[in-house]
Amino acid sequence: MSEPALVAGPRACLEAVRAGVAREILVIGGARPTSALREVLDAAHPLGLTVTEVTRQDLDALAPDHHGVAARIHLPEPLGERELATFAFEGDALVVVLDGVTDPQNLGAAARSAEAAGAAMLVTRTRRAADVTAAAIRASSGALLHLPHARVANIPRALQRLQDNGFTVVGLSEHAERTLFEEACPDGRVAIVLGDEGEGLARLTRETCDLLVRLPMLGRVSSLNASASLAAALYAFVLPRGGTLGA
Numbered sequence: 001m002s003e004p005a006l007v008a009g010p011r012a013c014l015e016a017v018r019a020g021v022a023r024e025i026l027v028i029g030g031a032r033p034t035s036a037l038r039e040v041l042d043a044a045h046p047l048g049l050t051v052t053e054v055t056r057q058d059l060d061a062l063a064p065d066h067h068g069v070a071a072r073i074h075l076p077e078p079l080g081e082r083e084l085a086t087f088a089f090e091g092d093a094l095v096v097v098l099d100g101v102t103d104p105q106n107l108g109a110a111a112r113s114a115e116a117a118g119a120a121m122l123v124t125r126t127r128r129a130a131d132v133t134a135a136a137i138r139a140s141s142g143a144l145l146h147l148p149h150a151r152v153a154n155i156p157r158a159l160q161r162l163q164d165n166g167f168t169v170v171g172l173s174e175h176a177e178r179t180l181f182e183e184a185c186p187d188g189r190v191a192i193v194l195g196d197e198g199e200g201l202a203r204l205t206r207e208t209c210d211l212l213v214r215l216p217m218l219g220r221v222s223s224l225n226a227s228a229s230l231a232a233a234l235y236a237f238v239l240p241r242g243g244t245l246g247a
Helices: 010-019 035-047 056-062 104-116 134-139 155-164 203-208 226-238
Strands: 006-008 022-028 050-054 069-073 094-099 121-125 149-152 167-172 189-195 211-213
Touching: 006 010, 006 134, 010 022, 010 035, 010 069, 010 134, 022 035, 022 056, 035 069, 050 056, 094 104, 094 155, 094 226, 104 121, 104 134, 104 226, 121 155, 149 155, 155 167, 155 189, 155 203, 167 203, 167 226, 189 226
Parallel strands: 022 050, 094 121, 094 189, 121 149, 167 189, 167 211
Antiparallel strands: 006 069, 022 069
């Protein structure tokens, strides 16, 4: 993983503090703190984090989209394929797998949806896929700092490890015969798999899935982007099982 040294903006900085990865908070010297900035500083103070005042010009040079605050962070190494077999998943755990999403904004937005839906882990590819960058963290509103993240070289093999660990693997594919309203989400551990923004699920990934479903497209647009598709699948297909939605 290319380790981002800096994240910017109040929300991303607050989540960096809450996740325990912030090492230093940078603020504009003499600036009147906004309520969002005060929230960051209030969270950082009990942890003894260093708060450094810098000039607006210096902060602009580091992160043009800072909105008055940035944070130097340190991220742990991502999990690997072996952890998929040994991770302490709960009996109804949800895992989100992204098979080749290359846009950092899409990665961040997908992670935000996954974390909001209570996913236990995010799985992505190590090659030809978006990495965790400052832009991705910003797009995730800090969700990438809380969500356990495994990066694997081979998605079909990773899915097999999840299957061996009791997961039913459900692929979201426009080629599926049935929509997610025509299939019931399986009970127990479920992994939801999405493909890249253009080609969708790779053939071997699709063949490894236990079940394929698609989103009904009633308008003139033929598809949604990966993060929007994921959010729809999580809230219309996965969470309603067992009365989870609204509980």
